[in-house]
Amino acid sequence: MADRIIFGKLTGSTLKIIALLTMLTDHIAAFLIHYDRYPAVYYVMRNIGRISFPIFCFLIVEGYFHTSDIKKYMLRLAAFGIISEMPFDLALTGLNNKSILHQNVFFTLLLGLAVVWFIDNNKNNVIIHCLAIWVGCVAAVLFKTDYSCFGVIQIIMFYYFRNVRLYRIAGIILLNMFMGQPAGAASLLFIENYNGKRGLKLKYLMYAFYPVHLLIIGIAAEIMRR
Secondary structure (H helix, E strand, O other): OOOOOOOOOEOHHHHHHHHHHHHHHHHHHHHHOOOOOOHHHHHHHHHHHOOHHHHHHHHHHHHHHHOOOHHHHHHHHHHHHHHHHHHHHHHHHOOOOOOOOOEOHHHHHHHHHHHHHHHHOOOOOHHHHHHHHHHHHHHHHHOOEOOHHHHHHHHHHHHHOOOOHHHHHHHHHHHHHHOOOHHHHHHHHHHOOEOOOOOOOOOOHHHHHHHHHHHHHHHHHHHHHO
């Protein structure tokens, strides 16, 4: 796949920081703020949070094209998905949670990355493309990963339309509207300003930030429930 012509000003590390901060805003609202008491604050923060996931999907695809070892990339996502599951469940439903039916976003990103890898290694086989997408989406639904099959589809769209800006923008806007989170389209204001450079070396920031912030929020939410 040919390299894109890009003129933006934001590095990959800047996009990552934006995604982490908007995700944090979303999770504070989702797990710590009562909608009935502070509906306006809750609504604004949750909509700000919608910006984060499309950026993570975009960065997963960019990571695929820049990684030197796709297997290690997948293993990192899987490992931190396992590490993050307990903090995720704690924040979601508290210490009394007995369910393993809702998996954190690392597993969604892993499935999307696996589908991209399979498609990219079978570029001329449309049947394999369709099969890989179907398997990835079904797996996301069956394992109830965060954002379900729509998360996987969003990653795939960033792959297919990586070099076609108009299709990428239209596709992401329509998908996020269909997902019921139109505010997610605001992520394009940052994504489309990407300059193709890595920026600061923050390789493990996302990996560590996700379980740590969920653990802190989960503990705080549990205290508030008592």
